[in-house]
Amino acid sequence: MAKRILILCLFSRLCLAQQAVEGVYSPSVNGIQIFNPETNDETPFFRMGNIFILTFDMLDKGYERIYYTIKHYDRNWNEDNLFESEYINGYSLPQIHDYEPSFNTRQNYTHYTLQFPNNDMQPKISGNYLLTVYNEDREPLFSRKLSFYETTATVGVGYERFSSSKNPDITQRVTVQATVANNTAIIAKQLSLCIIQNNNWRNALCNIEPQFINGNLFTFGQLTNAFEGGNEFYAFDTKNITFPGYGVFNVIDEDNFYHTLLYSVVPYPPDYTYNPDVNGAYYFRRFDLSQERDARNEGEYTPVSFFVNLTNNSLEDKELYVVGLFNNYELSDTNKMIYNEEQGIYEKTILLKQGYYNYTIATVDRKTNKFSLSEIPGSFWQTENLYQGLLYYTPFGGTYDALIGYGEIRAPRQ
Numbered sequence: 001m002a003k004r005i006l007i008l009c010l011f012s013r014l015c016l017a018q019q020a021v022e023g024v025y026s027p028s029v030n031g032i033q034i035f036n037p038e039t040n041d042e043t044p045f046f047r048m049g050n051i052f053i054l055t056f057d058m059l060d061k062g063y064e065r066i067y068y069t070i071k072h073y074d075r076n077w078n079e080d081n082l083f084e085s086e087y088i089n090g091y092s093l094p095q096i097h098d099y100e101p102s103f104n105t106r107q108n109y110t111h112y113t114l115q116f117p118n119n120d121m122q123p124k125i126s127g128n129y130l131l132t133v134y135n136e137d138r139e140p141l142f143s144r145k146l147s148f149y150e151t152t153a154t155v156g157v158g159y160e161r162f163s164s165s166k167n168p169d170i171t172q173r174v175t176v177q178a179t180v181a182n183n184t185a186i187i188a189k190q191l192s193l194c195i196i197q198n199n200n201w202r203n204a205l206c207n208i209e210p211q212f213i214n215g216n217l218f219t220f221g222q223l224t225n226a227f228e229g230g231n232e233f234y235a236f237d238t239k240n241i242t243f244p245g246y247g248v249f250n251v252i253d254e255d256n257f258y259h260t261l262l263y264s265v266v267p268y269p270p271d272y273t274y275n276p277d278v279n280g281a282y283y284f285r286r287f288d289l290s291q292e293r294d295a296r297n298e299g300e301y302t303p304v305s306f307f308v309n310l311t312n313n314s315l316e317d318k319e320l321y322v323v324g325l326f327n328n329y330e331l332s333d334t335n336k337m338i339y340n341e342e343q344g345i346y347e348k349t350i351l352l353k354q355g356y357y358n359y360t361i362a363t364v365d366r367k368t369n370k371f372s373l374s375e376i377p378g379s380f381w382q383t384e385n386l387y388q389g390l391l392y393y394t395p396f397g398g399t400y401d402a403l404i405g406y407g408e409i410r411a412p413r414q
Contacts, residue, residue: 020077020130024142031057031353044146057109065136073128075392075401094120107301126403155407161381171229171381176220194390231377233277233358239285264309272380279386282326284355308346324359
């Protein structure tokens, strides 16, 4: 009887296991940014002991008590059932104390800042974590994935031109070589790699086993480690929202806001054109009256209208989304484009804090649910992408997936 109860308990635990889910759960939340001082951008992978800075705004809200926590997950973002005491030191639900009200803005908000790790909480082990922020009623406001890595392994990442008759749209292949410290014993079957393009978990390739092993050198060079090269991101600049900046067609002063209208995206470019980008990232900035202002609490919000120009609705079986790191490549109604039959364009307006943004247009096939970042902007082998390699390892008898190495490359091998 006792054995049967144990089996049922184990089965229930597996059934209740959940994957980590990112999202924004309150319409008041905007301007979320997880900034990595080491890379000077929003790359959410941090060396153990290093810090990141989380900032966000609560629109039309005065000060309220805001709390946060982190939860550890396995290499596939499934619950690993660790106790909090196994992966954090400090309090389990500390408060965010750094806040300031907006100043000299049409849109009122309260700006919050969290530097992590801090005296209230520190991660004890490496691996994948879900950061969740709560309001004073303990209701979740938003959640974000991030990872802390060790330096047990040195991870070298490269990529090159690639194509095949079966997958003509796959234009770049990623190769990774990982060198593990000489004094570390590794069981190859418990080692795996995850490759990410431009900080986007949605199209990541994971659970890749070593192709070749030579002592403490592990090579991941499979032909299946391939991605659509895509195209350089579109960009726009709203650091001064009173007149059109880069990528902006027009600015209209209406309804107590400066409404920003971007140039239309023209789909299906026949050739690659080099256009420097920041691999989907974004930076909040405000510059007016010949002065750089503090965008944290002086940054204004502007409705930004995005357009995709089509002479006819040739994408009637597809859904279009405006995506980038600014919205974590989310696919939701907040960034889903609507087809305007009268003008023959797709359009979407999103309220954004002023600054410099990269974005692109994603498509989702309604029948197959296939997701693509290349259908509208095209896919080219010359495109410069950020590729990131994460090396996971579970020691024999271990209870969690450690992230023992991280590497990245920001320019192609041509």
